[in-house]
Amino acid sequence: MTERSEQQDAPSDDAAPSLAPAGLSRRGLLGLAIGSGVAGLAVGAGAGFAGGAAVARADQSTEPYAFFGVHQAGITTPVQDHLHFASFDMMPRTDRDDLVTLLQDWTYAASRMTQGLDVSATGAVSGDAQTPPDDTGEAQGLAASGLTITFGFGPGLFENADGDRYGLASLRPVGLQRLPGFLGDDLAPDASDGDLCIQACADDPQVAVHAIRNLSRIAFGRAKLRWSQLGFGRTSRTTTDQATPRNLFGFKDGTANILADDTAALDDHVWVAASDDPNWLQGGSYLVARKIAMIVETWDRVRLAEQERIIGRDKGQGAPLSGGDEFTEPSFKGSSIDVNSHVRLAHPTLNDGVRILRRGYNYVDGNSALGRLDAGLFFLSYQRDPEQFVTLQRQLSTDLMNEYIRHVGSGIWAVPPGAAPGSYVGASLFD
Ligand code: HEM
Numbered sequence: 201m202t203e204r205s206e207q208q209d210a211p212s213d214d215a216a217p218s219l220a221p222a223g224l225s226r227r228g229l230l231g232l233a234i235g236s237g238v239a240g241l242a243v244g245a246g247a248g249f250a251g252g253a254a255v256a257r258a259d260q261s262t263e264p265y266a267f268f269g270v271h272q273a274g275i276t277t278p279v280q281d282h283l284h285f286a287s288f289d290m291m292p293r294t295d296r297d298d299l300v301t302l303l304q305d306w307t308y309a310a311s312r313m314t315q316g317l318d319v320s321a322t323g324a325v326s327g328d329a330q331t332p333p334d335d336t337g338e339a340q341g342l343a344a345s346g347l348t349i350t351f352g353f354g355p356g357l358f359e360n361a362d363g364d365r366y367g368l369a370s371l372r373p374v375g376l377q378r379l380p381g382f383l384g385d386d387l388a389p390d391a392s393d394g395d396l397c398i399q400a401c402a403d404d405p406q407v408a409v410h411a412i413r414n415l416s417r418i419a420f421g422r423a424k425l426r427w428s429q430l431g432f433g434r435t436s437r438t439t440t441d442q443a444t445p446r447n448l449f450g451f452k453d454g455t456a457n458i459l460a461d462d463t464a465a466l467d468d469h470v471w472v473a474a475s476d477d478p479n480w481l482q483g484g485s486y487l488v489a490r491k492i493a494m495i496v497e498t499w500d501r502v503r504l505a506e507q508e509r510i511i512g513r514d515k516g517q518g519a520p521l522s523g524g525d526e527f528t529e530p531s532f533k534g535s536s537i538d539v540n541s542h543v544r545l546a547h548p549t550l551n552d553g554v555r556i557l558r559r560g561y562n563y564v565d566g567n568s569a570l571g572r573l574d575a576g577l578f579f580l581s582y583q584r585d586p587e588q589f590v591t592l593q594r595q596l597s598t599d600l601m602n603e604y605i606r607h608v609g610s611g612i613w614a615v616p617p618g619a620a621p622g623s624y625v626g627a628s629l630f631d
Pocket residue numbers: 447449451452453454455456457490492494511513542543546547548555556576577579589592593596605
């Protein structure tokens with residue numbers, strides 16, 4: 201089943217269950233007219249809107265992805281072409297109400313933007329001319345563009361050096377801890393960690409950036425942007441009908457990924473189950489982000505046969521070096537696939553059956569003074585338990601590819617289940 205069919209459309213405002221918005225004080229600082237109580241949290245394609253004319257920004261070329269549903273969108277959703285990923289820290293002296301209202305406000309705005317709407321009913325141009333507009337406006341005229349917005353909670357939200365700021369310490373999933381150090385890690389604090397994360401994916405880069413910019417603005421006074429990353433050119437596929445894209449080493453990436461219609465694999469390897477702890481995370485997942493710099497200039501001087509030996513697949517078709525086509529299972533008998541090739545070390549047969557759902561993007565952050573591209577893979581993976589990533593990354597310590605890559609950023613977040621219409625993302629944590 202695809203994500204699209206698992207997601208539910210939001211009901212009309214009339215059908216929205218009661219949800220009392222608490223403490224909207226900081227929102228007032230911005231003068232945002234968003235989240236007008238119960239009606240404010242019930243938006244979606246075709247929904248009526250209280251308090252002003254809601255204008256879709258442009259003709260939708262494709263149906264937008266529903267925001268509300270069992271799982272958050274943006275995990276099994278067909279991987280879009282562009283990414284803007286952002287990590288936030290809660291501001292000092294914020295309390296539990298600030299956190300809850302932030303999540304409610306983010307839910308409201310995200311549920312609108314994913315439908316191709318401005319963040320509020322008055323949006324970019326329909327508000328009071330004497331106050332700053334609620335919406336920053338750069339997505340005017342653009343369609344929803346397949347936008348999905350996925351929220352995650354980092355270890356520091358539950359407990360950090362300041363203690364149990366929000367009364368959540370006892371609810372922290374045991375596995376939600378900073379990832380252990382791995383061989384060769386060269387992590388920069390300004391590309392790592394964060395109390396909260398937002399993954400915005402869209403087929404138009406401006407739509408993804410607009411989403412992060414507006415969510416960041418809404419967070420004013422409550423949470424502050426810690427770091428963010430732009431990505432282009434997806435490096436995986438999550439549905440059978442998506443072609444396998446290529447990463448910046450020029451190889452097909454995403455061939456052996458977990459796909460949206462493989463519900464058994466999703467249940468086994470991606471979704472937190474009812475039998476897992478904690479209960480509030482059931483239907484959610486864990487997100488690992490690794491910013492991996494790729495030394496492309498060195499790679500580009502490597503012989504083709506050697507590049508293929510390192511990966512374990514051929515560069516043209518993406519077929520395993522043991523033979524067949526792209527989707528033939530690799531055979532590790534004999535010597536055609538090097539024992540330290542990436543594909544062998546990452547394969548389930550060598551990792552007690554461990555699999556993950558990969559959803560990464562290429563990035564280029566300019567260049568160095570020496571004229572080298574600051575380029576790489578912004579690796580994103582979803583798994584039922586962080587141990588799955590740890591197992592794989594430890595196994596990759598002898599990866600032949602390590603000579604050409606460097607892990608420079610890292611983060612882990614618990615990704616709560618999808619919000620029900622009328623509720624907000626993460627509500628189960630505060631019930
Ligand atoms: C810059 C870093 C990386 C590059 C360029 C890269 C590239 C690739 C390529 C080309 C493939 C083969 C095609 C495919 O099945 O998708 C692959 C497979 C895979 N990679 Fe990576 N990868 C990187 C980092 C990682 C990391 C950090 C992990 C996990 C810790 C990982 C896990 C996997 C897995 C699980 C597979 C599928 C193995 C299989 O079942 O056949 N990769 N990767």
